[in-house]
Amino acid sequence: MKPLSSPLQQYWQTVVERLPEPLAEESLSAQAKSVLTFSDFVQDSVIAHPEWLTELESQPPQADEWQHYAAWLQEALCNVSDEAGLMRELRLFRRRIMVRIAWAQTLALVTEESILQQLSYLAETLIVAARDWLYDACCREWGTPCNAQGEAQPLLILGMGKLGGGELNFSSDIDLIFAWPEHGCTQGGRRELDNAQFFTRMGQRLIKVLDQPTQDGFVYRVDMRLRPFGESGPLVLSFAALEDYYQEQGRDWERYAMVKARIMGDSEGVYANELRAMLRPFVFRRYIDFSVIQSLRNMKGMIAREVRRRGLTDNIKLGAGGIREIEFIVQVFQLIRGGREPSLQSRSLLPTLSAIAELHLLSENDAEQLRVAYLFLRRLENLLQSINDEQTQTLPSDELNRARLAWAMDFADWPQLTGALTAHMTNVRRVFNELIGDDESETQEESLSEQWRELWQDALQEDDTTPVLAHLSEDDRKQVLTLIADFRKELDKRTIGPRGRQVLDHLMPHLLSDVCAREDAAVTLSRITALLVGIVTRTTYLELLSEFPAALKHLISLCAASPMIASQLARYPLLLDELLDPNTLYQPTATDAYRDELRQYLLRVPEDDE
Structure with missing residues (x-):
């Protein structure tokens, strides 16, 4: 393990002064000192829960431990009897596992691909556990929602964006869409509710359980704006309503978003398969669809204008050559050719990038440069967010956090890190411009017209x-x-x-x-x-x-x-x-x-x- 740099060794003395007696300096391993110096989030967490650090030292994080998340969480929830208890246990579980992931990430104990998988599966585990607990509670209160044949109707949750792709970042919102299969009414309750009422009320409670801040924090910030009709639309839709919307009104950006949609929890049931089959024709056209290039160019233009308007300099996600441009490059090929090439229908970026190279849609050199740049940028993004469990993609301006990132990214100092970052982002921008086109060169008249469009x-x-x-x-x-x-x-x-x-x-x-x-x-x-x-x-x-x-x-x-x-x-x-x-x-x-x-x-x- 690389020793702490000089600025971080000095900062360690500040950390020592905060530690309670059970975490005396002489009892800590070199790994613990490194992680506590790097992440204030981990530092605050183990000060509040010293037993978590003991667990980390005796049972270090493993690459495959995500397979145990569901069982660990069920054990924590077995004695929960009300929503307040549910909210507390979900928040504590999320924080404990995030500390373990931050530990593994900071010390590079596992690959970046494994970190992304663990972050995504943790979110899915928490969402599904909360949904299932609330479904049972709501059924006891209002009866079980059924279709005309008396068959119980479940709430299906689509995880969108990086959650759906299994690529969630360390501190992230989660984008969700709620759906239920068929119309009907509840059965066995004190009074009858139609399914729309049942699932709307349940959906509201689920968002509260995940999103509402308490003294234990929150589980995830929940964003429902990707659903049909956005904030003005119903919170939960039936399959029929979803199908009508996407057939009649689905827009290009919604196709783009739906590429990564993944059903949370059991994704092989009858209703899950029905929902997936219903959405596939909207996302992947049977013909080669070149119109998507202009649509993605327009979306990128909107993002570029937002970066300029809000002064988002040093943004490794939205800036030129950032994470978003790599995502656009990959999804261009998915949306143009995905209907004819099943290998391009993956929700995850890296497998799709490999398929693009195998189909010779990009040169092997370009594909490899994009892969390396993506992993570099995602590690930098996750490390940056794990310092304070903060949703940010903007590089720090203070010396301490710059020293932290340079050390964790294995560079001698900040200038060396930014030099490597610039090289990666330059490669990404070159491929992006060759494929999608540069939207920067425009006449004064075109610029004015673009501002009205903006x-x-x-x-x-x-x-x-x-x-x-x-x-x-x-x-x-x-x-x-x-x-x-x-x-x-x-x-x-x-x-x-x-x-x-x-x-x-x-x-x-x-x-x-x-x-x-x-x-x-x-x-x-x-x-x-x-x-x-x-x-x-x-x-x-x-x-x-x-x-x-x-x-x-x-x-x-x-x-x-x-x-x-x-x-x-x-x-x-x-x-x-x-x-x-x-x-x-x-x-x-x-x-x-x-x-x-x-x-x-x-x-x-x-x-x-x-």
């Missing part, structure tokens, strides 16, 4: 800055951002097909550009979004405004001038056709000519029209 598509927050709104007052800028965010949430509640979303994404940057040039931007936008909500499911009207810029300008002028006109247009969208002819639009029919005008309209109606 305003529409990137869901900016009130505290975000964007140059295209710089001319507005602070209140107006916040109001515009709120109106856009509210409109986007309203869209998630509506059934809009892929064509409708495509037209809307083309229309909105132009509309925002014209509206926000006005001094009354906030008022005008509030009237227009109210109108748009009424027509978003009618693609013809969206196309009218998108394809005829003059009609859009007339609409903006009229809505700005009169709330009554805006209200009438929202109520009677057919009137939008009048925007196409400014000659009649601004020259109303004389009062005494209405009779002749009506007669002319009626003459155009066929006699047999009823």
Whole structure:
């Protein structure tokens, strides 16, 4: 084991002063001193639970000990009688095992692949145990949810992102989607609930058990926004509702997310197989799908703009050549060719990267450089997060944490570490640009257009800055951002097909550009979004405004001038056709000519029209 560097040896004296008597310095091994010096999270944990350190010294972490997590947790839960006890035991178990993983990771006792596997399986074990305990409790309280044939219905949980891929990082949110198979009602309870009510209530309790902070911390931060319709959608959906959504409204980014989806717990049951078979055609197309390249390029552009906007420098996940770009490279091949090449359908990155090389979709050299870079970046990310059990991918600016990372990554000092990091990220960026294209080179006009697209598509927050709104007052800028965010949430509640979303994404940057040039931007936008909500499911009207810029300008002028006109247009969208002819639009029919005008309209109606 590499000795501590000089700065870390000095810091060890600070650590010694914090240690209680049972952890006297002379009783600690060199390994314990190293880990306690590196990680404040481990240090705090063993000070609170000295027996954990004794266990680590006598039973060091093993690469395959994840196989025992479920049995260890069941033993801890065997005497739990209420939700408070469940929450406490889950939190303590998570912390104890995370200390063991941090120990193994810091000392490089196991490979980085093994660390990722242990982190992922720990999360799955905790999620499944909490779900199963709560399912039994809810069935006792409300009865068992059943289908029309009286068969019990389970709650299935899709683990998304790195959790689904078996690549979870040390301190991470977990992205989940909840589903149940068939409609029906509970049986055997004090009163009958339909399955939607049962699973919604159970899902809410499950999130609370995992996510709610207590004196023991939390288990995982739970993110449910990847579900259909996002935050505005139902918390739990039936299989039929899921299938309808992904067939009718599934978007490219949802295909991208669904590549890594994995059913938590028993994934070979009848319902699990049914769910997997239902989702597969949405993710992996039977034809070679090159359209995905532009979609991924657009997503990468959104991330790059967020990095610039939020000043996320030194970010090893989102920055140029970072972890996200390696993920994009691999998923390009999965989404383009996965329907025809089963070897590309793996949820995990490294096996898929090997398959890409075997199919000669990337050169062996490029594939190997990506593999080495990925493992380097993931180890650096996990070490960084394990210092304080903190979700961050930004390199530290303080000398202590820089010294910690340089030592744990086996470099003499920080400059040597950053030199190696730069070399890896440069290799990744080169492959990414060759495959997906560089989105950085754009003209000033294209840049301005891109900023309006960013305003529409990137869901900016009130505290975000964007140059295209710089001319507005602070209140107006916040109001515009709120109106856009509210409109986007309203869209998630509506059934809009892929064509409708495509037209809307083309229309909105132009509309925002014209509206926000006005001094009354906030008022005008509030009237227009109210109108748009009424027509978003009618693609013809969206196309009218998108394809005829003059009609859009007339609409903006009229809505700005009169709330009554805006209200009438929202109520009677057919009137939008009048925007196409400014000659009649601004020259109303004389009062005494209405009779002749009506007669002319009626003459155009066929006699047999009823």
